[in-house]
Every structure is written in structure tokens, then in C-alpha cells.
Amino acid sequence: MLEAVERKIEQYVLDLNEPDIAKVVSKIPAGKRLRAKLMLEIAGNGLSVVKSAAIVEMIHAASLLHDDVIDDASTRRGVDSINAIFGNKSAIMVGDVLYSKAFYELIDIDRFVAKSISNAVVQLSIGERKDVYMGDSFNTDKAAYIEMIYQKTAALIEAASESAAILAGKPKDIYKTYGRNLGIAFQMIDDILDIVSDSKTLGKPALNDFKEGKTTLPYIYLYEVLNTEDKEKLKSLHKRALKLNEQEWILAKFKEYNIIEKAKQEAFELINEAIEIMQKAGEHGLEAIAIKMVDRSF
Amino acid sequence: MLEAVERKIEQYVLDLNEPDIAKVVSKIPAGKRLRAKLMLEIAGNGLSVVKSAAIVEMIHAASLLHDDVIDDASTRRGVDSINAIFGNKSAIMVGDVLYSKAFYELIDIDRFVAKSISNAVVQLSIGERKDVYMGDSFNTDKAAYIEMIYQKTAALIEAASESAAILAGKPKDIYKTYGRNLGIAFQMIDDILDIVSDSKTLGKPALNDFKEGKTTLPYIYLYEVLNTEDKEKLKSLHKRALKLNEQEWILAKFKEYNIIEKAKQEAFELINEAIEIMQKAGEHGLEAIAIKMVDRSF
Numbered sequence: 088m089l090e091a092v093e094r095k096i097e098q099y100v101l102d103l104n105e106p107d108i109a110k111v112v113s114k115i116p117a118g119k120r121l122r123a124k125l126m127l128e129i130a131g132n133g134l135s136v137v138k139s140a141a142i143v144e145m146i147h148a149a150s151l152l153h154d155d156v157i158d159d160a161s162t163r164r165g166v167d168s169i170n171a172i173f174g175n176k177s178a179i180m181v182g183d184v185l186y187s188k189a190f191y192e193l194i195d196i197d198r199f200v201a202k203s204i205s206n207a208v209v210q211l212s213i214g215e216r217k218d219v220y221m222g223d224s225f226n227t228d229k230a231a232y233i234e235m236i237y238q239k240t241a242a243l244i245e246a247a248s249e250s251a252a253i254l255a256g257k258p259k260d261i262y263k264t265y266g267r268n269l270g271i272a273f274q275m276i277d278d279i280l281d282i283v284s285d286s287k288t289l290g291k292p293a294l295n296d297f298k299e300g301k302t303t304l305p306y307i308y309l310y311e312v313l314n315t316e317d318k319e320k321l322k323s324l325h326k327r328a329l330k331l332n333e334q335e336w337i338l339a340k341f342k343e344y345n346i347i348e349k350a351k352q353e354a355f356e357l358i359n360e361a362i363e364i365m366q367k368a369g370e371h372g373l374e375a376i377a378i379k380m381v382d383r384s385f
Numbered sequence: 386m387l388e389a390v391e392r393k394i395e396q397y398v399l400d401l402n403e404p405d406i407a408k409v410v411s412k413i414p415a416g417k418r419l420r421a422k423l424m425l426e427i428a429g430n431g432l433s434v435v436k437s438a439a440i441v442e443m444i445h446a447a448s449l450l451h452d453d454v455i456d457d458a459s460t461r462r463g464v465d466s467i468n469a470i471f472g473n474k475s476a477i478m479v480g481d482v483l484y485s486k487a488f489y490e491l492i493d494i495d496r497f498v499a500k501s502i503s504n505a506v507v508q509l510s511i512g513e514r515k516d517v518y519m520g521d522s523f524n525t526d527k528a529a530y531i532e533m534i535y536q537k538t539a540a541l542i543e544a545a546s547e548s549a550a551i552l553a554g555k556p557k558d559i560y561k562t563y564g565r566n567l568g569i570a571f572q573m574i575d576d577i578l579d580i581v582s583d584s585k586t587l588g589k590p591a592l593n594d595f596k597e598g599k600t601t602l603p604y605i606y607l608y609e610v611l612n613t614e615d616k617e618k619l620k621s622l623h624k625r626a627l628k629l630n631e632q633e634w635i636l637a638k639f640k641e642y643n644i645i646e647k648a649k650q651e652a653f654e655l656i657n658e659a660i661e662i663m664q665k666a667g668e669h670g671l672e673a674i675a676i677k678m679v680d681r682s683f
Contacts, residue, residue: 105511107518153481157474176455179477180514183451183484187506190488194499201492208485213403216478220405 088132092123095141099188111173111181115148116164121273121376122147122247128372129251129262136254139196143204143247145189150211150243152182157219158299200250207246214238222300225325229307233271236278241270261364268361269377275354276380278303282338283347294334300326305341305350312344355381386430390421393439397486409471409479413446414462419571419674420445420545426670427549427560434552437494441502441545443487448509448541450480455517456597498548505544512536520598523623527605531569534576539568559662566659567675573652574678576601580636581645592632598624603639603648610642653679 100112123140130136154160155168156175162168170178186208193201217235226232248266252259278296282305286293296303302310302325310321317340324333341347358377365373398410421438428434452458453466454473460466468476484506491499515533524530546564550557576594580603584591594601600608600623608619615638622631639645656675663671 103507103511105514108511108514153477156477176517177514179451179454180510180517183510184507184514186481186484187503187510190491191500191503191507193488194492194496194503198492202489205485205489205492209401209482209489212478212481212485213401213406216403216406216475216482219474219478 088127089120089123091132091137092120092127092140092144093117095137096145099141099145099192103184103188105184108181108184111169111177112148112185114172115152115169116166118164120144122244124376125244125266125269125373126247126251128376129248129257129370130255133254135196136251138192139200139204139250139254140247142189142193142196143243143250145185146204146208147243149182149185149189150208150215152178152185154215156182157215197250197253199253203246203249203253204243207242210238210242211240214240214242218301221302222326224300225310225322226302227307227310229304232302232304232307236274237267237271240274240277241267244270244273261368265361265364265373265377268357269380272354272357272361273380275304275350275357279305279347279350279354282341292334292338294329294337297325297337298328304353305346308346308349309337309340309344312346313340386425387418387421389430389435390418390425390438390442391415393435394443397439397443397490401482401486403482406479406482409467409475410446410483412470413450413467414464416462418442420542423542423564423567423671423674424545424549426674427546427555427668428553431552433494434549436490437498437502437548437552438545440487440491440494441541441548443483444502444506445541447480447483447487448506448513450476450483452513454480455513495548495551497551501544501547501551502541505540508536508540509538512538512540516599519600520624522598523608523620524600525605525608527602530600530602530605534572535565535569538572538575539565542568542571559666563659563662563671563675566655567678570652570655570659571678573602573648573655577603577645577648577652580639590632590636592627592635595623595635596626602651603644606644606647607635607638607642610644611638 100109103109122143126136126140126143151163152169155163155170156178160168161171168178169181173181190205193204214235214237218239221231221235245263245266248269249259249263252262278301281296281303282292282294284292286295297306306321310318313321321337321340324337329337358381361377362374365371365377398407401407420441424434424438424441449461450467453461453468454476458466459469466476467479471479488503491502512533512535516537519529519533543561543564546567547557547561550560576599579594579601580590580592582590584593595604604619608616611619619635619638622635627635656679659675660672663669663675
């Protein structure tokens, strides 16, 4: 069913009548198309669902183009990022084209869908900015972290689920909760993977987020349990290129206090709630998508 | 009447509940608010007109934030640009927030207005990209230049006029033509001013556009009339830091062939057509705005 969404995205890009832009867009890896998958699962593959899913995926792609410029990223999904291939300016401009074309098409969709999705884009723009600025200092505020990842990542997944429910005439609130939980859990897991996944070059976790100043959930939990001296030590390592022994000290502390399990648990609870909601609603496809997310990379 | 538009923009920014973003936005110089002025002149100051004008001005501001990053500009309207004050990343992110908030509010306006304005944003994103890439080589194609400035500058002015006419229940086509003519002429005049205005530091025209690779209308006309040898010389100076004698050679050639007058004439014809249309329609306020544009800086 995703094939129809891919074709719709291609058509929207062809509409622009700009071969150079189409060429850049063709180099953006499609990724998992999680948002489109959820929408098709919730609402089937009618034309307005396919259009809405294509719009959401174009918005997601545009946001990643800009994020990679903001984060000075050189890779995305294991391949060279668009800013790395075509330069930052091209990534900004093609992102703007994708955003505006997506909004142009969104006008023709149901008004409540258009409000939901456009509101999510406001949230994700604010969230991406917060992500950058929160990295300036060591953040110990869990609520601020959750709000930021909600805005940056979950808002669009939530809106995608809600929009699909609206289009399908299903009760939108449970789908909205499902999407929000999945989105927040997805970002939490992503942040945990930065700590537990071995980097290809190092053969051990690179702790990139912390180096960039991002105090993700495990760091917030670790800070909470450390004694005063170790609290200061952790803070002193924030936003720095870590030496090998410093990296190992952090990893040892995570292990000592069982932090990674605690953070995983928090993500799993959100996913379990999402699974339960969909069990009750008899939405087994959505249950399966949520279960798959738990298995992701652990 | 513009005061109501300014207050609406402020309210939209306050809605975001992000004081840091509001602070950045407050540093964006308001400019002439040409688009809002046209809209109020066409459609009066009812709430939906004021909202639409605020949306168009937010879109315009967002596009300038991104343009200044793309063009490595350090000033805008005589003051430091947002990217110069807060950095490129901040300009990109705040631009995205303004764009998305504008689109979110646009959903609640008349559907035809929303289509017109969102289509203009697609055009201006494509136009900005063309402006950059056309600067890679010496462009002698007048039609390509006109299309690019139409997209980059005139499309949003055209959509603003058309949208106001729709909201006022006036015949939209003449207002659309008026806006398009004004927009194209506005950009042509801007491009001419780069050649005839003395730079503050040099005391003579800096020919910045040509240095950046932009072959604007006067250069296209000049190339058409030069002999083969001088054609090559002009091309050899393209996209380079010009020496004093090279700059003087270009200015002498412009004078010899009366090129600036010819380019001005082309802009004036567009404006005259716009004035005539509005004379016939009895729109004296719009006539006056067009007349003022001719007087601008010559």
C-alpha cells in the first residue's frame, strides 16, 4: 500500500516542473515511512488518505533536510545527507519547496486534518529549535525533555494518527494518544540507542548526543542518582569531546545504577499503553506496529 | 490601518508561547509592509483581511530570513540581518516557525485565498533557488530572468492582491495583474538600483549583483548590444571582484548604450499598465501606490 504513497509524492514533486529539485528529492532516502504506514493502517488506502500520507511524509522529509543543516549532520539513515551532497543552501531551499508544496496540497484535504497537521509542523519547528538551545546547558528537567521530544518527534506522528482517524471516521482521541505515545517512545529509544549502540568507527558507543550537549533521558536519570561529587563530574563532561576513560566512566555509572533499563522501561510503558488501547479497539495491525518498535534494536 | 496587521502578527507570535522566538521576531525590521498595504487598500480592514495580511507578511518575513542565510547577507533594510545577529541556524529555525504558524492560520481563511497564497509560497521557494543557481553562469535569457523574478518576488504580491480581491468580492483577475506587474517592476527597479545607487562605502555603485553572478536585466540588455569582443569582456568580468577600471568600463558601456533608461522603461511600462487598470476600476489608492513605486529612488 505504501507504493501508492510513494507515487503520490513523486507526482507532487513532478508538479513543480523543476527537474533539479526532483533530482535532489530522489536522493532523500525514503526511510521507514512510519507515519504513512500508520495512516494507511488506520484509514485504508483511499485517495484522500494516500494524499494526506504523502503530504505528511513530505513534511517529515523537509524537516529532516533542515534538521541536518541545523545539526551539521553529514549522514542520514546510513547514507550521505542532502546537505553533505548538495550543500546546506540546497538543503534549506529544497526543504522550503517541500514544505510549501505539502501545505499547498493540504488545503484540499479535510479542514480538521489540515489544522492537525499544520499545528504539528508548528510544534516540530519549535521542538527542533528547543533541541538545539537546550543543548547549550546541562538539562536536568525531565518534563522539559519530554515536552521537547514530544514537539520535535511525536507531534507529527500524533497528528498523522489523528488525521487518519478523522478521514476514516474513527474516534480520533485514542488514535491521537496512540500516535503520541509511539512518537515519544520512538525518540526515547533513539536517544537510548546513542548510548548502547556500538559506533562503526569506535566499536563502542560514541555518546554523540552528550558530546553535542543533548542531555537525554538516561543522563537526566543518572544525574538524579549520582552523589554530589559525581554530579559535578558528569556536568564537567557535558558538551565535550570525551576521552576514552571519561566515556568509560559514564558507561560504568549507567551500568551501576541500571539507568538504561530504567529509561527503556519508561519507553516500554508508553508503548504498552499504546498496545492496550489498540487491543481494545481491535486494531491488530497497529498493535503489531507498536510491538515492532519495542524490538527495534535491542 | 496597518497597525491592526502589526498587532495580529504580534498575537500570532505570542500564541506560540515561546519568548525566545518572540524576541528574535521583534528584531526583524517591519519594512514597508507593501503586501499588507495592498491588501487593506483592496479589501478594507475587516478581520479576515487583517488576518490574511498578517499571514502574508509573516510568510514574507520567513522567506527573507531564509534568503539572507542563502545569500550570506549581513544586513537587511539597513540594519543587521537576523542571521548576522542570531546566527544562520536561528534564522532557519525561526523562519520555519513563522512559515508553519502562517500556514496553520491560513487554513481558517477562505479556501481560494489559502490556495492562492500557498501556491505563491511554492513559487517563491522555487524562485529563490533559481536565483541562486542562475548565478552560476552568465545568463543571457531574458525570459528566464523574468520568470525567476516573477517567482521570487512577484508571486506573493500577486497572490496578496488576488486574495484581497477574493475577500472583498471584487473581480480578482485585474487585481492579480496589478499585483504581478507591480511585483515584477519592483524587482526590476531593485536590480537597477544595484547599478545606479552609490554604495555608502565606495561612494559609487558597487555592482554587487554582478559580482555575485546575478545577470539582471541591464546586463542582459547590455550583452545584446555589445560587439563580440566586448561580449567576451563582459562575460569575463562575471562573478568576480571587479577592479576599479573594470567597474568603470561596465558603467561606461551602460551609459554608451543608454541601457539603464531602457531597463527603467520596461519597469515603468509594467507600472503604467497597473496604473491604467486601477484608473479604470476607480481604485485611486492603488493607483497612488503604483505611482509611488516609480518615484522610489530615482
